Amino acid sequence: MRTAKLLLGAVALSALAGCSTVHGWIHNTVHKPALSELEALVPAAPEMAVTIHEGEFARIQQFVTPGGVSVWLVSEPSIPILAVQMAWKGGSASDPAGYEGLAQVVTYSMNEGAGDLDSLAFQTAMEDLNMSFGCSAESEWTSCSVSTLTANAADSMALVAAAFAAPRFDEGPFERFLREQEVGLQTRETNPNYLAWRAASQALYPDHPFARETTAASLAALTPDIARQQMRALMTRDRLIVTAVGAVTPEELAPLIDKVAANLPETSTVPDVTPIDLAAAPVSQIVVDLPQPQSLVKFMGPGIDRADPDFFPAYVLNYTFGGGGFESRLMKTLRVEKGLTYGVSTSLDPNPSFLTWSGSGQTKNESAGEFIAGVKAEMSLLIEGGVTEQELSDAKAYLTGSYPLGFDSNAKIAGQMMSVRQDDLGVDYFDRRNALVEAVTFDDVNRVAREYLDPARYSFIVVGQPQGIGTPAPAE
Amino acid sequence: MMSEVGKVLAEGFTEAEVVRARNKLAADAIYARDSQAGMANLFGGWLAIGGAVDDILTYPDQVRSVTPDEALAAVRAVFAPDKHYIEAHLLPAEGDL
Numbered sequence: 001m002r003t004a005k006l007l008l009g010a011v012a013l014s015a016l017a018g019c020s021t022v023h024g025w026i027h028n029t030v031h032k033p034a035l036s037e038l039e040a041l042v043p044a045a046p047e048m049a050v051t052i053h054e055g056e057f058a059r060i061q062q063f064v065t066p067g068g069v070s071v072w073l074v075s076e077p078s079i080p081i082l083a084v085q086m087a088w089k090g091g092s093a094s095d096p097a098g099y100e101g102l103a104q105v106v107t108y109s110m111n112e113g114a115g116d117l118d119s120l121a122f123q124t125a126m127e128d129l130n131m132s133f134g135c136s137a138e139s140e141w142t143s144c145s146v147s148t149l150t151a152n153a154a155d156s157m158a159l160v161a162a163a164f165a166a167p168r169f170d171e172g173p174f175e176r177f178l179r180e181q182e183v184g185l186q187t188r189e190t191n192p193n194y195l196a197w198r199a200a201s202q203a204l205y206p207d208h209p210f211a212r213e214t215t216a217a218s219l220a221a222l223t224p225d226i227a228r229q230q231m232r233a234l235m236t237r238d239r240l241i242v243t244a245v246g247a248v249t250p251e252e253l254a255p256l257i258d259k260v261a262a263n264l265p266e267t268s269t270v271p272d273v274t275p276i277d278l279a280a281a282p283v284s285q286i287v288v289d290l291p292q293p294q295s296l297v298k299f300m301g302p303g304i305d306r307a308d309p310d311f312f313p314a315y316v317l318n319y320t321f322g323g324g325g326f327e328s329r330l331m332k333t334l335r336v337e338k339g340l341t342y343g344v345s346t347s348l349d350p351n352p353s354f355l356t357w358s359g360s361g362q363t364k365n366e367s368a369g370e371f372i373a374g375v376k377a378e379m380s381l382l383i384e385g386g387v388t389e390q391e392l393s394d395a396k397a398y399l400t401g402s403y404p405l406g407f408d409s410n411a412k413i414a415g416q417m418m419s420v421r422q423d424d425l426g427v428d429y430f431d432r433r434n435a436l437v438e439a440v441t442f443d444d445v446n447r448v449a450r451e452y453l454d455p456a457r458y459s460f461i462v463v464g465q466p467q468g469i470g471t472p473a474p475a476e
Numbered sequence: 477m478m479s480e481v482g483k484v485l486a487e488g489f490t491e492a493e494v495v496r497a498r499n500k501l502a503a504d505a506i507y508a509r510d511s512q513a514g515m516a517n518l519f520g521g522w523l524a525i526g527g528a529v530d531d532i533l534t535y536p537d538q539v540r541s542v543t544p545d546e547a548l549a550a551v552r553a554v555f556a557p558d559k560h561y562i563e564a565h566l567l568p569a570e571g572d573l
Contacts, residue, residue, distance in 0.1 A: 079509045128496070132504030149503055408512045 050250045057407050058062035059432040060417065063250050070436065071242040072417050072427070073250055076410055082153050082246030083414045084146040084257075087422060088239045092268030093209040094138045099226065100218040103137035105177050106231045110135040110144065114162040114174035119173045122159075131156040139210055140273055140353060141422065142202045142234045147411065150247045157256040165263035167231060169224035181219050192296035192463040194275060195288045196360075200300060200461050203283045210354060230408065233268040237261050243417035245410040276354045278302040282456065285372075288463040295368040296463030297359065299375060301457045303348050303355035304425060312436045313444035314348055314357065314452060320387045320396035320445075321378070321453070322346030322359050327379050327394060340371050350423070369468025376455040383453055386446030400434040481555045485548070494544045502536035 053060040061073045092103035111126070111133050112119045126133060131148035133156070148156035178331045188194040201211035244259055279302045304311045322330040322345050344361030363371040389396075407413050408432075420429045462469065508514050522532055553559075 079506065081510060094570060127500075130499060147507070150504060409510045411510060 017086075017159065024121075048250060048254055051415060053427045055428065055431050057404065058413055058417070060403075060427055061250050062427060063254070065254040066257045067254075067261050068237060069240055069242055069257050069261045071244065071250070071257060072421065073248070073253055074245045074413055074417070075229040075245070075247070075249055076245050076403075077247045079410065080150045080247050081410060082146075082148050082150050082244065082253075083410045083413045084157075084242065084244045084246075084247055084253075085143065085418045086145070086242050086260075087141055087143045087418060088235055088241075089422075090139045090239065091137045091139050092232055093273050094234070094270045095209075095212070095230075097212070099221050100212050101181060101214040101222055102227065102230050103142060104181075104214075105145075105174065105233060106227050107135035107137045107142060108177045109167060109169050109173060109227060109231075110163050113168035113170050114159075115166040115168075117457055118160070118168065118170060122163075125159055129159065131159070133160050137234075138353075143418075145414075153246075153248065153252075153256060157260060161259045161263060164235065165258055167228070169228050171320060174222075174224050174227070178219055178222070181214060182216070183213070183217060190290065192290060192292070192362075193298075195290060195463045196296055196298045196461045199286045199288045199463070200298070200459060203286055204278060204300075204459060208276055209273060211411060212476070214391045232265050233262055233270060236266065237264045237397060238267045239270075240264065241418075241421050243414050243421060245414045245417075248467065263325050273353045275352060278354075278356065279457065280422060283459045285469065286459065286461045287466060287469070288461070289465060290463050292464055294362045294373075295365050295462050295466040296362050297368065297371055297375070297466075298358065298461045298463075299372075299458045300356050300358040300359040300461070301459070302451065303350065303357045304452070305352055306350045306425070310444075310448050310451070311348075311350065313440045316392065316395050316399065316440045317382070317387065317445045317448055318346055318348050318357070319399060319431060321382060321392045321449075324395065324398060327398075329382070330361075330375065333378055334363075334371060334374050338370070338374060340367050340374065344371075344375070345377060358456070365412065365465045366467050368462055368464065368466030372460055372462070375460075379386055379397055379453040379455050379458075382449040386442075386449055388441060392440075392442055396437055396440070399437050403434055481551075482557075484551055485556065488548050489544045491544055494542065494547050497547075498539050498542050501539045505536050505539070534551075 013190070039136040044062065048063050048066065050061050050063045053062065058074045061075065062071070063073070064070050082254050092100075093101040111122060113122045117125060127154045129148065131146065131152060133144065133146045135142065137143075144160075146156060146160055191389075198213065201208075205211050240261060244253055246253075278300070304314050319327075320329060322328045325331065325345075326336070328345070330346065334340045335342065341361045341363045343440075346357065346359030349356045359375070361371065361375075406416055416430070420426070498503065508518065518532060523529070
């Protein structure tokens with residue numbers, strides 16, 4: 001029954017998919033699709049209002065489906081595939097205390113059986129359709145993604161709809177998840193990055209949901225029933241946002257999305273996360289003992305919100321400081337000149353709930369003190385002398401010149417659109433972004449360096465058996 | 477291993493097995509086009525050894541038209557007992573074990 005009904009949709013889509021084979025790879029070599037061809041595919045009288053943003057990087061069609069789901073779609077007829085991303089605000093930070101791991105088991109279970117298909121049958125159905133579907137949970141977001149051939153799009157989305165309508169949460173896969181997590185509880189105790197994260201979160205924001213971790217007890221508390229309830233809380237129709245790229249029109253995609261969304265509860269309450277204020281609690285140095293020949297050094301200070309005028313100056317400065325591979329000050333000094341490390345890098349995280357400017361690198365235990373002193377010395381040099389005009393123009397050239405590389409596949413474009421939606425940057429963000437980088441001045445960058453790169457604002461976390469750090473190195 | 481090969485040569489493939497395999501190969505080829513670097517490698521590699529652009533563009537349709545008999549003939553051409561696929565048999569030197 002179900003298959004017969006779906007075939008009609010599949011026929012329409014495969015007819016569409018067939019018409020672009022010859023132009024396929026040529027299209028993909030230019031950033032701007034041939035608009036005349038795209039427009040030819042849109043039926044004349046759509047009942048759904050579609051707002052079109054003609055951008056430099058993508059022609060984004062925004063619409064709300066008849067079922068009420070907000071979608072951003074880039075129609076890309078050159079390859080007969082479709083990539084769909086779905087996201088809901090609210091993730092593992094919403095796990096009730098004592099049930100850490102709950103959002104993880106919910107998302108793990110989403111492709112482990114639905115309706116009369118058990119885990120194996122569901123996986124086989126995905127294979128037969130040559131499609132993929134999976135979900136994941138971050139602290140504040142729950143996400144699912146689908147990729148399918150357009151010829152199979154209707155059947156693939158029907159399988160996804162079944163997963164949302166009647167997920168099974170069978171004991172078998174549930175137990176498998178728990179066993180995998182139990183292994184993780186052991187291996188994380190020798191994972192330097194995990195130990196550094198734990199030490200920092202316990203020192204800096206111990207009572208925040210971001211500091212919680214799964215334990216044997218929290219895993220033991222998880223049951224399929226609790227997971228089923230939490231799935232209905234995390235994935236609701238009112239919070240669902242969708243982005244898609246593929247050889248479909250808005251009119252073809254909307255009913256497929258609605259079929260998926262029809263099975264979601266209308267709304268739920270997911271607690272908001274209180275932002276962490278790192279500036280309130282700097283800790284100069286934390287050492288975690290781990291018997292190994294190397295030390296992992298992480299350093300973390302307060303970051304900058306995207307809405308703050310300092311954000312882009314900081315973003316450009318980060319390239320020169322530690323973001324730009326071999327061109328960064330930290331790499332030139334700590335790797336090339338001093339031979340202390342293979343790699344050291346920094347990044348800005350503009351997550352409004354936890355704004356950070358952080359970095360990390362590994363060095364042998366004997367040189368841990370020298371490494372930390374070297375990082376602090378480079379910070380001080382940037383505060384005192386700023387960047388050079390050449391460094392500033394190199395940073396801008398790289399950051400603007402490499403930006404289009406993030407748009408060279410359907411999946412990447414769907415992901416880029418999803419980030420813009422999640423961070424609420426506006427549909428024209430892709431087109432504004434390089435101008436925002438170009439607008440950064442020499443004075444902006446050097447002012448931001450003075451304001452943010454004071455080593456005293458940073459916490460240094462060292463995991464290993466570091467030497468030469470008995471007393472924290474002075475910040476000069 | 478040889479007995480499995482012998483079984484395949486004797487019994488052949490089912491229609492369902494071949495349909496499944498060729499759909500997967502066609503789908504993989506279509507998904508592979510969603511990568512610029514991948515396409516550059518694919519076209520460059522194939523053209524360099526004398527292939528044509530059209531071969532790549534029509535590959536999904538071609539692979540979808542493979543029949544169970546053709547698939548079996550390919551197995552026979554490579555793995556049949558009269559093919560000398562064992563070129564060398566490496567044994568430990570005296571006293572190594």
